[in-house]
Amino acid sequence: MKVFSIKTKVNALTSLCLVVGLTGILALLSWIQVDLKRDQAMLTSYMWQTELARVLQAHFKMEILDWKDALLSGRDAEAFEKHREALLDQERLIQESGKVLSGLLTQPSIRAKADEFMKAYEELSGRYREAFRVFEQSGRLDYQSADRTVAEMDGRPTELIDEIVGSIEDDFDRYKTFRAAVLFNEQRDTALAALIMFLG
Numbered sequence: 001m002k003v004f005s006i007k008t009k010v011n012a013l014t015s016l017c018l019v020v021g022l023t024g025i026l027a028l029l030s031w032i033q034v035d036l037k038r039d040q041a042m043l044t045s046y047m048w049q050t051e052l053a054r055v056l057q058a059h060f061k062m063e064i065l066d067w068k069d070a071l072l073s074g075r076d077a078e079a080f081e082k083h084r085e086a087l088l089d090q091e092r093l094i095q096e097s098g099k100v101l102s103g104l105l106t107q108p109s110i111r112a113k114a115d116e117f118m119k120a121y122e123e124l125s126g127r128y129r130e131a132f133r134v135f136e137q138s139g140r141l142d143y144q145s146a147d148r149t150v151a152e153m154d155g156r157p158t159e160l161i162d163e164i165v166g167s168i169e170d171d172f173d174r175y176k177t178f179r180a181a182v183l184f185n186e187q188r189d190t191a192l193a194a195l196i197m198f199l200g
Helices: 006-072 077-104 108-137 143-149 155-199
Strands: none
Touching: 006 077, 006 108, 006 143, 006 155, 077 108, 108 143, 108 155
């Protein structure tokens, strides 16, 4: 029976430790790579959600301005029609953006707000159409009666879209904070494993 020398045993043990250490480091690096890909997908998703929510918010606020402008330009048929068409264009864009945003939202509470916004918005859109009929029946002179038809109807949708934008941004900030802590821990663990491997 052949007996290995101490030098051979130490070299074998050192080699085994190097292999185990390198395998561990490679596993950690692979795990970090998977995390980075997931983070990149989440970052893209949050960016799209934020952008769409802001676009929806901008279209909604433009629609409110188009409503006011249509009423103010009532006596000028061409200007009135221009603003009414702009309002209808904004309505179409809001409906399209709202559907896409609802499909992207992953947080149930934010999705519920988006659904509530779209419902309140649909009610407001119906009121705008009714108000346009009232306004046109008056020969586009009685803007006050038309405006009373939609009075304060834009308040709740405005609150909701502002809350949606804020909620998405807050959710994203929480995700970034959490992921930064996780990434720090993974980097620390990888560095510690490398240090142990080279010192051990």
